[in-house]
Structure formats: structure tokens, C-alpha cells
Amino acid sequence: MSEALRKKAIWAWTMYDWGNSAFATTVMAAVLPNYFLAYIATTESLALWGYTVAIGSLIAALLSPILGSIADFRGSKKKFMAFFVVIGVLSTALMFLIQRPGDWLLACILYITGTIGFAGSLVFYDALLPHVANEDEIDAVSSKGYAMGYIGGGLLLLINVLMIFFGPKLLPGMPEEQATALMMRLSLASVAVWWAVFSIPIFRYVREPQRKIQPGEENINVIRVGFARFFQALRHIRKFRDLFTFLLAFFIYSNGIGTIITMAVALGTDLGFGTLVLIGTLLLVQFIAAPFAILFGNLPKRLGIKRTIYLSLLVYTGIAIIGFFMTKDWHFILLGVAVATVQGGSQALSRSLMGQLMPKSKSAEFYGFFSVSEKFNTVIGPLVFAVVKQMTGNSRLAIISLVVFFLVGIFVLSRVNIERGIENAKAEDARMIAV
16 A cells, blocks of 8 residues: 555544544433423433443443444445444434424433444454554554544534524524524434545555454354354453453543533532533533543653653542532533543543554454443443442542542553563464464
8 A cells, every 4th residue: 555545544543533532422422411401301301311221331332342243254344334424424424303202201211322333333444453553553543533532523613513502593483492402403413414524535545454364264254253253262361361351441531521421410410510611611622632641642652652641641530639629610510621631632542552562363353342342331321320429429439439440540550561461462473364
């Protein structure tokens, strides 16, 4: 591949982050949680939303490693990715139909199927990273993807905020509350269009990686191979000692990160902060996070990748502690800015470290396990949040509990030997055969 085509492939790969991040910002984090609690509310709306987030993430997490194994065997990462993009886009478009309190079940179902599409597509998107970027640029490319995601998701969220706050003025014959609800539903539908359009480059310009199989798999049924590879990887993952330890560390600390990302707006609504403060803060986070994601992509050259992740987790620890005491609007805004400085970096560097520690020939398979760890951070965290809220009636207690996830995650990550892990991955790739 020429250098020009390789750069275009990297650009196309990052543009998918630009497109799909609108689902994370508008649907998962900002508009849908606020709309659900304000217009589709039940007596236990916050707890119900926590359970909904957990269920969607759990299903996506359980599907990911099996699908990754099958995609690696067939050499069909892009086809599987397209399937999940279609599921996510259609589910998001249908959210326009959520109109009244009786539609709470429809809202939950569409959120769950949308999450499956979103999370499922990311398994294969992430799996393409080691094939698009060279070894010496994987940290920078991963971080650039997150930066593009923050800008793209933030840009559409800005458009959505303008629609929600100024759109009702263009409908003078409609009651303001009804007009605002309409604009929120149109905002949800706009995500489907944005996601679909900016998914096009990755399918046009990123090539399907060369298929590699294990000796003896040449003529075996694809489903059988998929399950066989999954259970084999499950049994033998300890062979990749440092990869396994990193996945455990990521599973632990990402529970704290995932809960902050997915529950922040719902929590703010529950604590009485206004819609303008909540969505405005999230919008601010998007644009501050973009340059900091790129900054974190360059920090490993000076600090090393582990120390850079440690830094981000210590900042999150401070956020969780201070968040317990927040009572005023400016507290929420300040914590949002703090999250913006580390959110993209911690996620991007975790993804790139995963890419360095795993065999490229099994990228979808092992990113499937990464996805399990990543998606369980929106299963266990929100589930704990919902349970604590129901049992104590105090959602602040859930915030302070996140400190444990970050500190234990740092300790487990300290046990990872990156150089040894990279050598083990290369040895496994050398054992595979190309077809």
C-alpha cells in the first residue's frame, strides 16, 4: 500500500469515531437520559435507566468475543462491523417515535438495541487499528480517533443543543414543553443520519486485513471455529500473561470511568441541576477532551504508557471524591472540565496498549475480550449505582465508591510487563499461517 493510501485509511478509520461518537454523546450521555427522566419518567426512573444501561451493555459484552473469533477466521471484520452499524442506526432513528410516558418500554428496548449496534461495531472497528497503524504510531492514531470522536460527537451535540433551546421559538403555535420534546426527539433522529454518513469512509478506504488461520482450521465450519477459538482463547489466555493482567486492570478501572460517562447527566438531573447546565457541560467536555486526547497520545513518549494511564486514573480518583460533595452548578461544570482532561487519553491509551499486547492475527478475537471488559463497565457500574440508589435513596454514595475501582486498577496495571507481552504476541503471530 502506498503512503498516500495508508494515510487515507488512517483518516477513514478516525472518521468512524467522528460519526459513531454522536450516539455516545447525544443518545447515551446527554439527550436521551434527560428526555427519559423528564418526559418518560416513572416513579423509579433513575433506577430503571441504570438497569436499562446495564442490560444493553451486558448483551453487547457477551456477544463480542464469539463474534470476534468468527470475524478473525473468516476475514470479515468490515462485514460484521457493517451489520452492527445498521442495527445501531435503525434503532437510533426509531427513537423519534418515543413520545409519551407509556413509551418507556419502547425507549428501553431501542436504547438496548442501539447499544448493541454501537458496542458491536466498535469490536471490529478497534480490531482494525493494528492493521491500519504501524507499531510506532498506534498510540497516536488511537488518540487521534478519540479526538475526532470528541469533535464530531461534540459538533452534533452543539447542533442538538441549539435545536433544543432555540427550536421551540420557531414553533410559536406549539406549547413550549411540547416543542422542546419534539426538538429532543429530532436530536435523537439526527444521530442516525450523522452516524450513517460518517461511517462511509471506513468501508471505502480501509482494506479487510489478510485472513490468518491456525494449522488444521482450513476446512472447518465457521461457527464451529468461532466457538472453538473463543473457548480456546478463554482457556489459554493465561499464556498471554501480561495481556490477561492488563485486561483485568482495564476491567476494574474502566468500571469507574464507564459509570461517570453514562450516569453523569442522569445523576445531575436527579440532584436538581438544570438541563442547560447538564447538556452545556457535556458539550464543553467534548471540545476540551479533543486536544487533551491528542496530548495524552504523545505523553507516553516521555512518561511511558503505564505512567500516563496512572496519571489519568489519579485524576479520576479526585473527581470521584470531589463529586461526592457537589451541590452547585459550578461544581458540576468544574468536574466536567476535569473529566475532559483525562477521558479520551485513558480510553485511547488503553485501546492502543491492548493492540500492542495481542497477536495481530487474532485482533478481533482479543478485542472481543477487550470489549467484554469495556462493556461491563456500563453493566457493573450502573447496576451498582441503581442498587445503591434504591437501597439508600442517596446517589452520592455511588460516586464515592468509584475510588476503589481506580486505585485497585492502578495496582493491577502495575503488574503488567509491556515488553514481555509484546514479544509473546509476536511469537504467536509467527505461528499462524496466511491464506
